[in-house]
Amino acid sequence: MSRDIIYTMKLLERKGIFTKFFPTPNFLAERATGVDISDSSVRFVELADTKYGEIPFKFGEHLLQEGIIVNGDIQNVDALAEELKKIKEKNNLNFIRASLPEEKVYLFRTHIPEDIEKKQIRSILEFKLEEYVPISPKEAVFDYEIINNQKENLQGHTDVSVAVYTKNTVEKYFAAFDKAGLTPLSFEVETQAITRSVVRYNDDGIYMIIDFGKTRAGLAIIDKCVLSFTSTFKIDGRILARVIKESHDISEDNINQIKNEYGLIKNKNNKELFSAFMNIAEQLKDNIDKHYKYWKTRVDETGKRVSPIEKIILCGGNSNLAGLPEYLSGSLKVPVERANVWVNAFSLDDFVPNMDRFQSLSYATAIGLVLRDVN
Numbered sequence: 001m002s003r004d005i006i007y008t009m010k011l012l013e014r015k016g017i018f019t020k021f022f023p024t025p026n027f028l029a030e031r032a033t034g035v036d037i038s039d040s041s042v043r044f045v046e047l048a049d050t051k052y053g054e055i056p057f058k059f060g061e062h063l064l065q066e067g068i069i070v071n072g073d074i075q076n077v078d079a080l081a082e083e084l085k086k087i088k089e090k091n092n093l094n095f096i097r098a099s100l101p102e103e104k105v106y107l108f109r110t111h112i113p114e115d116i117e118k119k120q121i122r123s124i125l126e127f128k129l130e131e132y133v134p135i136s137p138k139e140a141v142f143d144y145e146i147i148n149n150q151k152e153n154l155q156g157h158t159d160v161s162v163a164v165y166t167k168n169t170v171e172k173y174f175a176a177f178d179k180a181g182l183t184p185l186s187f188e189v190e191t192q193a194i195t196r197s198v199v200r201y202n203d204d205g206i207y208m209i210i211d212f213g214k215t216r217a218g219l220a221i222i223d224k225c226v227l228s229f230t231s232t233f234k235i236d237g238r239i240l241a242r243v244i245k246e247s248h249d250i251s252e253d254n255i256n257q258i259k260n261e262y263g264l265i266k267n268k269n270n271k272e273l274f275s276a277f278m279n280i281a282e283q284l285k286d287n288i289d290k291h292y293k294y295w296k297t298r299v300d301e302t303g304k305r306v307s308p309i310e311k312i313i314l315c316g317g318n319s320n321l322a323g324l325p326e327y328l329s330g331s332l333k334v335p336v337e338r339a340n341v342w343v344n345a346f347s348l349d350d351f352v353p354n355m356d357r358f359q360s361l362s363y364a365t366a367i368g369l370v371l372r373d374v375n
């Protein structure tokens with residue numbers, strides 16, 4: 001089941017833009033580009049179908065000026081459109097699959113009768129919106145995913161995970177793409193896209209995914225490849241850059257190298273850095289711990305404990321911090337690993353991509369967005 005936070009047909013038809021912007025299947029001939037917009041940057045990826053699998057052949061990053069998007073909220077649609085237009089023209093982009101900010105999503109899990117017809121699911125969920133989210137159904141745009149766990153479902157019911165945005169949020173993203181001349185084929189929650197790049201298809205485990213970006217960390221709990229919980233917290237990784245700059249006279253480029261080489265690995269020369277790194281890592285750990293414990297105490301509708309989180313998967317540029325997985329797994333007593341963002345695309349044993357492993361962790365969202373077109 002796809003997870004599209006696309007405009008519903010109704011909304012698009014009413015606005016007369018459905019036929020204009022979601023054209024006939026001609027677009028299928030052209031591969032879409034995954035576009036991940038965060039407060040500070042726009043990242044895009046296109047994959048090519050080769051004998052090795054889906055390999056990256058076009059990708060890039062474009063920094064955004066502060067203030068255009070704040071906490072996932074577009075403050076200046078025209079300014080964003082300008083930037084997107086530059087990216088479009090430089091890289092010859094057209095059809096895109098875009099992510100929507102995790103900060104802005106309302107996610108809930110509910111159940112619907114098992115024997116319901118597919119076309120009725122939306123209207124049933126529409127009735128439930130008011131019960132779960134503080135947005136009036138008129139102002140809401142939502143999508144859902146069926147959770148395939150027959151064993152655990154209430155008898156006669158199917159579990160669904162529903163993601164809701166305000167129309168206003170989605171409309172602003174749509175307008176920015178539209179003004180830039182880009183055609184969005186779908187929108188989806190950032191972490192749902194990440195799941196597609198870092199969790200193997202049909203894996204039925206329960207994992208926590210941490211997307212440790214520039215100024216915030218996104219936390220998601222994935223149950224059988226379905227996004228089941230999400231939360232974001234501020235962790236300003238830029239503090240690290242500042243500390244490094246203060247103690248070392250080095251260029252911006254070398255900062256990442258220092259973070260990724262020394263990080264949480266203590267030696268006698270990096271005392272000051274180490275304590276700054278540790279401070280950030282502790283904030284991350286405390287937030288993870290809170291949600292990890294909360295999940296452990298949850299019970300389902302039948303009063304049964306939900307299954308525990310098996311593993312924590314790290315992505316986002318700051319997850320490159322040296323020693324971070326080891327520190328987190330040591331203090332949380334859970335396996336922690338950095339993501340392989342190509343797990344559903346190709347095998348690293350067969351092919352070495354032109355995007356290095358450090359970089360790839362920043363591209364987890366964009367890669368997941370385009371993997372929708374595969375399988």
Ligand SMILES: Nc1ncnc2c1ncn2[C@@H]1O[C@H](COP(=O)(O)OP(=O)(O)OP(=O)(O)O)[C@@H](O)[C@H]1O
Pocket residue numbers: 038039040041212213214215216217237238256259260315316317318319320321358359361362
């Ligand atoms: N090799 C690397 N390439 C790029 N960024 C790196 C690398 N190693 C570490 N980083 C760090 O990753 C951070 C950026 O993370 P990321 O690219 O995931 O953020 P973002 O997606 O732009 O922002 P957001 O926080 O909104 O998700 C920077 O602070 C940077 O220092």
Ligand SMILES: [Mg+2]
Pocket residue numbers: 038211213316365
């Ligand atoms: Mg990001």
